[in-house]
Amino acid sequence: MNDALAAKLLRLNAGRPALVWRLFRQLLSSPASSTPSIPTIASLSRLLAASRMLPELHQLRLLLLPRRPPDAAHAAVSSIVSATAASCLIEEALLHFQSLRSHFPSHSPSLRLYNTLLDCSLHLRRPDLVEVIYRDMLLARVPLDTYTFNILMSSLCDSGHLVEARQLFDKMPSKNCLPNEFTFGILVRGYCKLGLCDTALELLDVMERQGCLPNIVIYNTLISSLCKEGLVSKAENLVECMRKHDLLPNVVTFNSRISALCKAGRVLDAYQIFLDMQEDQELGLPLPNQITFNLILDGFCKAGMLEKARSLVDLMKGRGLFKSTVSYNIWLSGLVKCRRPLEAQQLLVYMVEQGVEPNLYTYNIIIDGLCKEGMIIGARSVMSLMRKNGLPPDTVTYTSLLHWYCTKRNVSGAIRILQEMASSGCFPNFFSCNILLKSLWKEGRSSEAEKLLQKMIEKSYNLDIVTCNIIINGLCESGKLDKAVKIVNGMWQHGSAALGELGNAFLGLIDTSRHNKCCPNGITYSILINHLCKDGRLDEAKKLVIEMLGKNVAPNALIYDTFVNAYCKQGKVSSAFKVITDMEKKGCPLSTKTYNLLIWALDRKGKLNEIHVLINEMQQQGIQKDVITYNNMIHALCDSEMVRKAASLLQEMLQNSIVPNVASFSLLIKGFCKISDFNSARDMFNEALIACGETEILYSVMCNEYCLYGKVLEAKEILQIALNKGFPLRYFQYKNLIEGLCKEDKIDDGHNLLNAMIAKGHxxxxxxxxxxxxxxxxxxxxxxxxxxxxxxxxxxxxxxxxxxxxxxxxxxxxxxxxxxxxxxxxxxxxxxxxxxxxxxxxxxxxxxxxxxxxxxxxxxxxxxxxxxxxxxxxIEVAALSRESMLISLEELNVKSFEFGTWSTL
Incomplete structure (x- = not known):
């Protein structure tokens, strides 16, 4: 059979590789037959490799190795190596390559073959094999070309060895192997991946010196990375550089900018770019694509700009772009974030009607939203719909329900969810168990928490620091602070095995290796220090800080604020300031919360001048004031009877985009009443109703202040309005008001007020x-x-x-x-x-x-x-005896925590 006939046979029977192989095996097995050409052998090798006929490839190699001349045999086997590597069969390719190297020691494989093997290893993310092949190239003295260097550098960058990649780049020969735009692109991507955008930018200068112009991929990589780092102005400058090099930014460029602006909270700036893309076509701007619309929609949703998001959805529907599950999921997340779970349910129905298949994430978004709004029945109905559509609830689904029951302090309901998970074959994950564990400790059900912990251990859930911190906090909350301290001390040596202090059931806990040992972290110490300070044991808390430093666990702002809070509550403001000094020495930044604590403490001592010094210091350090800061300032000024100056702070708050709350107005109402300026107090009350809405607290403050300063008829008027509006009377001092009316001989008014309150069902x-x-x-x-x-x-x-x-x-x-x-x-x-x-x-x-x-x-x-x-x-609630509570529980048959269903896991 001649080569032309063999090639035709191969071409006609490409769909029957087994038949082709039998024919070729007979041909090659005959000593008198000639060896088919290299292209034919290569085609046969590709067919066998694509069909994963690995034993046949092995036989083919054995048949070709003894062929003569050796050069032809070497080329034929090389084609087998190349075919298997091209099919991503790297292990097989290297096996054939090893045979080639050992059988033909005097023949060096070609650079092309080496590059094919390197390319395959890189594609399969096997940097170990890249290194092995590269070393063999050096032994074979095969000269490297630019493509080889690019593969090697890509492998090094992907495996995080950026320094070595740069060294390889610097060693590239200057004549036969010059770096090209792909070489620079590989390095730029590597630097950007590690957040080294400035170093990546420097490569543009190197490119210019070597006469190599950056392509649009390099620019987009840089722009995207700069935007992710928040360096939007640098990204904008780079866009201008693109235009100078006659490279028009494409939709990828604009999407990178829009994505970065949205993540930085500058959604309206991103939206302006989006509008420009649609309107300024004469400037050569690309039209927005599906990704662009989704980015803007996601930005609006995360910023809570629901109406703008709704308008964009309508625009997408009009252009036929609202058809993907991704788009629906973004809009569903936005509705849930803005507390519109019922609307999200309606959108789910519309989604199905439009032929868009909801996925598991879709259902979980809605279920989580319904649970957060307390609509547990609605969440259950969506779960039923999931099952009907062939999507069984997963761990995330059940965890949303579990979290709802725990937030409602309904541990029994949470346990039922756990049992339901087990019966449906859905394993609780670590997060689910931690939620329930935290709830049990919070409810003081420590024995049941310990049972759950035992089950977690039995199911091989390695206890991490999150679980340990939940247990430590639970011990502290239940008054077992000393035991918590003892466990934390033991964790440094024994890890989670220190939980053996809880009882004999936990003595078997052993960390498998020191590398995975569960050691205390900053949160652990924050828990202990917080409870020690609450317990008045500041000296012990300070010793823990020294211990942290010795263990290389840096105290964070939360720990410092705990000390500041403790000292401020004790009136030890000078000690609080010493803590601040230590914070600054340790490089721990002061927060708005820290300053608020100090301002509050100084206000208690009436030190208004010192408060002004702190406010100025906040401005100098660029620390933003919040509503609590302003309320503390208002309180301090009102205490000093500087009420009008305090009232002027409302305008300053609005200028700084801080919305005054009920407390802000309440302080000012009290301040004006204190200086007997009741007209201004009533004006402030009316402003508060406009700004904060009709609330029980505002009416109660105005009523109580009138009553306090003898304005009983005005107080009665406010209370009567509150009754007509259906407010509860939790905060109204109506007893004092009735007593005041009677003292002023307005008994009928008092009597009528009593009857009015009774008539309203209070x-x-x-x-x-x-x-x-x-x-x-x-x-x-x-x-x-x-x-x-x-x-x-x-x-x-x-x-x-x-x-x-x-x-x-x-x-x-x-x-x-x-x-x-x-x-x-x-x-x-x-x-x-x-x-x-x-x-x-x-x-x-x-x-x-x-x-x-x-x-x-x-x-x-x-x-x-x-x-x-x-x-x-x-008898009030607190006076009910413990015995009566126990009887009530027994009568209603409330069962304790049981974990029988865990045996099915």
Whole structure:
């Protein structure tokens, strides 16, 4: 068979490689037959390699090696090496190459063959093989060309050996092997990958000196990296350089700029570029593509600019660009971020109607959003939809539900989610377990937390520092601070095995290697130091800082702020300033929070001048003031009766894009009332309603301040408005107001106010009835006194019953209805509780006593005498006995934490 016939046979039977191989094997096995040409052997090798017929390639090599002449055999086997390398079979290629080198020691492989092997190794990210092949090239004395150098440099850059890549670049011969634009591009990409944009920019000068112009890929790489580093102005200068070299920026260039501006929060600047791309076509600007639209949409969504995002979505729909799952996911994330989960659900329906397939990430976005808004039923319905569409919930899905139950302090519900995960074959990840572990410690369920920890260990979840920190914080929160300190000390030597201090169940914990040892970090020490300072053990906390420095764990701003806070609360401002000095020496930057703590402490001591010094210092150091800073300043100025100067700070806040909050206006209202400027106080109140909206706190502040300074009729007016608006009365000092009205002989006003509050369904402090009852009794209005006394009796009984219900509902984490009732029924501690301090009676006994007194015609007098003698005891939430709480739990069959379903994992 001649070579032409063999080539034709190969071409006609390319779809049947096994048949071709049998025919060629017969041909090559015949001693009399001639060896097919190198192109034919190469075609056969490529066919066998593409079909992954590795044993056949091995046989082909064995048949070709003894052929004569040796040069032809060497070339034929080289074609096998090249074919297998081109098919990314690097191990096979090197096996054939090794055979080639050993069988033909006097023949050097070609540079092209070496480059093919190097290229394949680079493509497969095998820098180890690149080095082996390169060393063989040096032994074979094969001269390198520019392509070889480019491959070697790419391999070094990809593996992080940038210094070696630059050294190789500097060693490139100057005559036969000059660097080209690809060489420079490789180095530029390597420098940019490591964030060395300035060094990468310097290469442009080297290129210019060598007469090599940068291409658009190099420019785009640099522009993209500069933008990611936040060096937008340098990136803009580079765009101008492109134009000078007659290179027009393409859509990749503009997308890099837009992406960087959005990440830097300059979304409107990015949007302007986007608009220019659409409008200024005469300038040669590229049209925005799908990626451009998605970048702008993502920028709007992350910045919370919902309406602009909505307009962009409409534009994308009009141009047929809103068709990808990526675009829908971006818009869904934006809706969820802006707390529009129901709208996100509607978008999901629309998405399916448009034929766009939601993926797992799509569903998880919506479920997470619904969980964060407390819409657990809606989240469950989306999970059902997932399953219906063939996408089972994953660990991320369940973790969103788990997190919701934990934030609601419903640990039992969280455990049910964990059990559901196990039954559905979905393994809880480390993050899921840590969420539940943190919640258990927070709820004081330490024994159950320890059970969960044991299960994590049994399931080979290596305990990291995050888990250890959760346990340490849990111990501190539960009052076991000394045990936490002991565990942290043991972690330096034993790692997570130090958790053996929790009990015998944890003595088996062993870190497998010192390299992976779980050692305390800055957060660990922050937890301990924070709790030591709260416990007043500052000396021990300071020793921990010294220990940190000895262990090369640098104290962070949080730790320093903890000390500053502790000293400020103790009134030791000079000690707080010493901490600040140490922060500056250690190079730890001062934060707005640090200055706020100092300003607050100085305000308590009335040192207004020192506060002004700190404010000036903040400005000099470029530290931005926040709303807390301004509120502290307002408070200090109002204390010094410089209220108008304090009020002028509102304008300064707005100029600095800081929105005054309710506290800002409340301080000013109080300040104006303090200097008896009630007109200005009322004006400030009206401004506050416009700026912050109609809130209970603002009305309560205005009412309470009027009442404090004897403006009882004005206070009554504000309270009446609040009642009409349906506000609760948590913060209103209505008892003082009623007492003030009665003192000014405005008894009817007090009586009417009581009736108005009762008519609105408010559960009142029974002590609020006393001034009106006393006044009416003195006037001889027995009928009104009796009616009011009976209302007081019912209110006291409601307090007693409401407290029981509220406590039970809270303990069991039941429905929102009960929790809302608790919020309505249980107010802050009232003065009447201080009067009624003896445990001589109960709610039932009180009612009996009052009924008897009513029969005797002395209801008002009886209540008054009982209160004076201290024989009335109305039970509030805090007074319920531990025994009664335990009985309630047992009656409702609340089970403890069990992990039976973990056995299925």
């Amino acid at each position: 559960l009142l402090d029974p002590a609020a009835f006393m001034p009106v009852i006393d006044a009416m009794e003195n006037r001889g209005k027995k009928h009104e006194t009796d009616k009011l006394s009976e209302k007081m009796m019912d209110m006291a009984a409601a307090h007693h019953d409401g407290s029981k219900v509220s406590l039970t509902g809270h303990m069991l984490g039941e429905s929102n209805l009960i929790i809302q009732k608790q919020k309505k029924d249980v107010s802050s501690k009232n003065e009447w509780h201080n009067l009624l301090h003896k445990d001589d009676g109960s709610g039932i006994a009180l009612k009996v006593d009052l009924n008897q007194a009513k029969d005797d015609g002395h209801v008002g007098l009886s209540i008054k005498l009982c209160a004076q003698k201290g024989i009335i005891k109305l």
